[in-house]
Amino acid sequence: MKKRLQAVLFALALTSTSSILHAEGSIDAGKEKAALCFSCHGETGNSAVATFPKLAQQNTSYLEKQLQAYKDGTRKNAMMSAVVTHLSADDISDIAAYFSAQEITANPMPLEDEDEDNKKTVKELIAEGSDLYRNGDLEREVSACIACHGPFGEGNKPASFPSIKSQHADYLIQTLKDFKSGVRSNNPENMMHMIAKKMTDEEIKAVSYHISMKK
Ligand code: HEC
Numbered sequence: 001m002k003k004r005l006q007a008v009l010f011a012l013a014l015t016s017t018s019s020i021l022h023a024e025g026s027i028d029a030g031k032e033k034a035a036l037c038f039s040c041h042g043e044t045g046n047s048a049v050a051t052f053p054k055l056a057q058q059n060t061s062y063l064e065k066q067l068q069a070y071k072d073g074t075r076k077n078a079m080m081s082a083v084v085t086h087l088s089a090d091d092i093s094d095i096a097a098y099f100s101a102q103e104i105t106a107n108p109m110p111l112e113d114e115d116e117d118n119k120k121t122v123k124e125l126i127a128e129g130s131d132l133y134r135n136g137d138l139e140r141e142v143s144a145c146i147a148c149h150g151p152f153g154e155g156n157k158p159a160s161f162p163s164i165k166s167q168h169a170d171y172l173i174q175t176l177k178d179f180k181s182g183v184r185s186n187n188p189e190n191m192m193h194m195i196a197k198k199m200t201d202e203e204i205k206a207v208s209y210h211i212s213m214k215k
């Protein structure tokens with residue numbers, strides 16, 4: 001009984017601090033404020049250009065964290081730092097609420113690589129990526145993605161682990177390479193750097209293809 005009460009109190013303490021720190025954004029206000037994002041990220045957060053990440057259905061806490069990071073320069077990108085400079089904390093919450101409430105669209109199959117020395121087909125790469133996603137690689141200490149990003153790539157809202165399902169493969173490849181090289185370094189405990197640095201370029205491509213097809 002005492003234990004249960006403690007658990008309830010703990011849960012209450014958590015929810016009340018998080019609601020003080022994170023006032024829920026307004027989806028309606030967010031839609032208006034997000035207008036300047038639509039040219040690159042699409043009106044529903046489903047960008048047409050594969051190097052611009054989709055934002056639809058993403059966790060609000062992750063979106064807010066990344067926007068703040070572009071603002072304070074801990075995540076660097078010339079296009080993004082230009083648009084976030086004038087956003088207030090309220091703007092960021094509202095915009096995050098808007099994109100989070102949109103539905104992510106499915107991707108078409110990646111195209112076969114024209115590269116002649118590439119002997120693996122898209123299907124083979126997706127199968128290899130699926131195995132890495134579920135099981136990781138124990139010997140080389142690549143953690144299984146499923147542990148944090150979930151069986152469907154849906155992420156983990158309470159922990160702010162991002163949703164990655166149906167993200168564009170080109171963006172996934174780019175951002176995993178950025179984690180690997182350290183260009184993208186604002187991830188908690190350098191978690192994604194530690195994982196990506198052990199991955200080969202082929203594994204990055206394979207797992208990105210697999211994630212891009214997850215729904
Ligand atoms: C000129 C094109 C452009 C515009 C306009 C733009 N973005 Fe971006 N955005 C990008 C690119 C490119 C990236 C990937 C940058 C990187 O690799 O760090 C990105 C990344 C992001 C990310 C990180 C996504 C992730 O999965 O980590 C968020 C969040 C984001 N943009 C939100 C916005 C919001 C909100 C606006 C409007 C206020 C906006 N963007 C306007 C091009 C743009």
Ligand code: HEC
Nearest residue numbers: 143144145147148161162172175186187188191192195207
């Ligand atoms: C221990 C937990 C953990 C594991 C295991 C993990 N990730 Fe992550 N991942 C994270 C966190 C936390 C972030 C957010 C980093 C940040 O805030 O920049 C992230 C971010 C990402 C992103 C960037 C998403 C975006 O929208 O920009 C990709 C892609 C990704 N992970 C892929 C993978 C892949 C592929 C694997 C397996 C090989 C993997 N992750 C394993 C915790 C994990």
